[in-house]
Amino acid sequence: MELTGLLKMTRFQTFRIQMRKNKPLDESRKTSQTSGTKIDLHERVDLIACLGGDGVILHASNLFRDAVPPVVSFNLGSLGFLTSHHFEDYSQDLKRVIHGNNTLEGVYITLRMRLRCEIFREGKAVPGKVFDVLNEVVVDRGSNPYLSKIECYEQDRLITKVQGDGVIVATPTGSTAYSTAAGGSMVHPNVPCMLFTPICPHSLSFRPVILPDSARLELKIPVDARSNAWVSFDGKRRQQLLRGDSVRISMSQHPLPTVNKFDQTGDWFRSLIRCLNWNERLDQKAL
Template identity: 40%
Template sequence: MPSSQSFNRKPAVSFSRINPGYKSYIVSFKHNTARRLLIAQVFNGEPSTSRTSLSSFDSYECALLDSHGYAGGVVRGSRVKYNDPFDLSLRRRALLCWEKGSPSNILLVKKPKNSAASQQMQLISEWLQARGMIPLVEPLVHANEFPQFQALSSDNISSVDLCITLGGDGTVLHLASLFDIDEPLPPVMSFSMGTLGFLTPFDVKKFEPLLERVLAANQNPLYCTLRTRLRCEIRTKGKVQAVHSVLNEVVVDRGAYPGPAVLDVFVDKTYLTTVEADGLIIATPSGSTAYSMSAGGSLIAPSVPCTILTPIAPLSLSFRPIVVPESSSISVQLPDDAKCTTRISFDGRSATRLPKGSSVVVEGTRNPLPMINSLPLDSDWYEGITQKLKWNLSLRRVPRPLGYPPHLSDSLEEC
């Protein structure tokens, strides 16, 4: 273990053992829920960095970078290299390769009561088995449709190396709910078999070449977006009653009560506002194209580290959605003297009553959901809002880059 005496701040840095081929550390440290990264180069087996750069932080931990710049401990069974310049510290857009050469345990989750999804699950599972991989399915799917495949359980969920979804965005949300513990998650490849599909960029009809490409990630790394999740604690009289993780949003609304809900909102323990509205949406960038968008919230690219607070039908015309850092702790409280209880739901599921004097505390999870992309950076998302949402649809001809060969339609227009 290298010495940490060069750091004059306690607790001391807990460094991992230096293995041959590793050139540097990523040191992540936490202060007032703000997470940042710092490179500490290794010289003669000792980490070296500026004392002042760490002097104002309380704790920090290390993860190794290999000689190609890939870091472990972020995605289960994989290593990632960030596409963004390091000094920006966004840590959302990345390249992904496998840690052990290729995945071995593949979890397949399908759209329920959909025969086409069942047929594709059969084909993909057999294709994986023929290549020596183990397909896992949910217990109900195992019992009712595919008893020949291994059932997912609490004993084997930690061994999953790759997830495949067959459905729409709702199937991806369901998959995310299966991993409730805040630990590194396996990468997710989503095949589109739903209606809209912001989170499903891949065509299931081409699953064979696409999966071949995924399995060969060590030769040609995959594009990946590390999507923010939120951890939501329901508290009553200061005691935690339940914990949920969401990929899209948590919604606190008036439920069956005919009048507006009245909610006190705090950000990082600072009073922000009192909401008088049908409800409040706390959304991730992934959820910005869902319920939040319908309520007037901004569209946020998935690589932007933030959280969106969007009111639902507020009584005040000046109450507009706001965006706060994803590292912020958001507390929504229902006062003891409120006229009614409220309802709270998580990604459209697990709806429950929030009694008077209760609160929900929402914070970003430490481990995001790694989504494999078909295109680099946020290109899948831009294509989604323009092609699927028809965002700012124009009657003008779509421009192409200068020097691009003319399209057949251009010559027809000129005739």
């Protein structure tokens, strides 16, 4: 059965995200029956099918500020850590997802935690600077020749100062991305936590830590810092942080649900081995 024929088995409607040329999405604009915005898109979409790599899933996550429909992802990219479905199996996989409740097999869903991030300037929230990230938020020194100096608060308590290239706050989903490359742990996406990973810290004792998902972090550029800093969200939407600016980070109330190929743990370990060659070595020979 072709993909178009399979999709005709249920009712689908396509929406266009209204964008002003060279301007961000105007979320105050009322939507019509043929268009959607981040505000109401979750009320009009029941299922997302992603064709590509991990970047397509990150883009789909960025389209939804509140609740996110289930995502079934087919691997057409070069790595595809999050894309556990093979495109060759799209027919049977989509049928199993759409009609899962009518079979004994059913489907497994992984609720992937997201972070709600908001930029503050002079103690006040900057309008329009609210981001939901699936992988990580990164504050770094950018092209500045000086070390980053970042004050890190949890529930308004100063817990440490980062002096180095920067700091990563990652979700369990993002633990196998930039955070792992910087020396952080790899965490199963079902574990509710935040990963706090320094980037090339100027201290040998500064090791990555894992915080509970109830943590409310604030990364602030102190007024006595030698230079400004930069912040990026899932590797995009990069912008400058001036002295005195901060980013407040907490767990989003709206995770991203992904449809598993087999099960939650098995898919994750298969991705570790397939994409990262995790613990791959020749077997020790018998004596």
